Amino acid sequence: MKEQLAIQTLMRNRYGELRAKNSSYSIRAFARKVGLNSGALSGIINGKRNVSAALARRICDRLMLDPQERMELLGLFPEKRNYQRSPSVQGSHESLGVSKLSESSETPGFHEGDERPLEATYLQLSAAQFRIVAEWQHFAILALMRTEGFSSDVHWIAKKLRLSQTKAEQAISRLISIGTVEKSTDGTLTRASKKFRTTDDIADVSVRRSHEENFDLLKASLERDSVKERDFTHDTLAIDPKNIGMAKELIRKFQDEFAKLVESGNRTEVYRLSMQFFPLSNLDNGDNPK
Numbered sequence: 001m002k003e004q005l006a007i008q009t010l011m012r013n014r015y016g017e018l019r020a021k022n023s024s025y026s027i028r029a030f031a032r033k034v035g036l037n038s039g040a041l042s043g044i045i046n047g048k049r050n051v052s053a054a055l056a057r058r059i060c061d062r063l064m065l066d067p068q069e070r071m072e073l074l075g076l077f078p079e080k081r082n083y084q085r086s087p088s089v090q091g092s093h094e095s096l097g098v099s100k101l102s103e104s105s106e107t108p109g110f111h112e113g114d115e116r117p118l119e120a121t122y123l124q125l126s127a128a129q130f131r132i133v134a135e136w137q138h139f140a141i142l143a144l145m146r147t148e149g150f151s152s153d154v155h156w157i158a159k160k161l162r163l164s165q166t167k168a169e170q171a172i173s174r175l176i177s178i179g180t181v182e183k184s185t186d187g188t189l190t191r192a193s194k195k196f197r198t199t200d201d202i203a204d205v206s207v208r209r210s211h212e213e214n215f216d217l218l219k220a221s222l223e224r225d226s227v228k229e230r231d232f233t234h235d236t237l238a239i240d241p242k243n244i245g246m247a248k249e250l251i252r253k254f255q256d257e258f259a260k261l262v263e264s265g266n267r268t269e270v271y272r273l274s275m276q277f278f279p280l281s282n283l284d285n286g287d288n289p290k
Contacts (some may be wrong), residue, residue, distance in 0.1 A: 003076035028040040034062045064209040068127035128174045133206035143270045152189040
């Protein structure tokens with residue numbers, strides 16, 4: 001029953017992490033996140049309800065586990081092994097120096113009946129890639145390396161970005177492992193020009209998790225930084241859905257022009273430009289009365 005203990009531990013830990021961020025976060029909210037009713041979720045966490053392999057896969061998707069976490073958990077379930085094709089690259093990101101992220105269409109993670117098992121070395125690399133895209137500190141470190149007076153000292157990096165030293169060390173190690181950052185014999189860190197590529201499934205889940213983390217960063221800045229140091233704005237619009245594609249193009253164009261403008265001059269700080277464009281109304285599927 002190792003698989004049941006593993007899924008219970010996972011659910012308890014993730015719920016605990018979310019409660020630590022928000023003390024009012026309820027078991028019902030967590031149930032919605034994982035796609036279960038609160039009774040079923042409580043039964044799983046308390047060890048009174050077993051989880052099937054199919055449900056475990058769904059939970060992995062909803063919790064957006066990285067490839068290694070997912071494979072380790074699903075590998076415990078006594079059924080036909082889950083396989084994935086050899087790691088041919090289907091999708092790509094530009095250089096990690098570019099921190100602009102957007103979502104692709106959703107794709108499931110691992111599939112049964114594919115040609116051969118996922119190789120361990122690729123699995124580890126994929127996990128590193130996943131975390132680099134999903135966790136904000138990696139892009140922040142790369143941006144920090146472009147500021148005046150940058151120091152390769154881990155303690156300085158951690159303090160500058162309000163990170164623990166352990167998190168800073170782990171992020172730098174991941175960036176080095178995929179060749180995006182190089183470390184000389186004297187400990188100096190430099191950005192490399194190596195491109196960063198991931199498969200479509202990794203890109204999709206990691207970008208979605210990055211968006212979740214972004215909400216936490218926004219809330220922290222709202223509570224911590226003065227209005228002189230930040231700018232939060234929004235507008236509510238009545239739109240023609242046919243213009244959504246054009247709206248996205250305009251947002252991308254603005255991001256590029258904005259970056260060119262604000263990245264000129266004496267760069268000493270790291271900021272994030274965050275833009276969201278989403279529906280407030282129920283999207284019309286043709287059911288509205290004429």
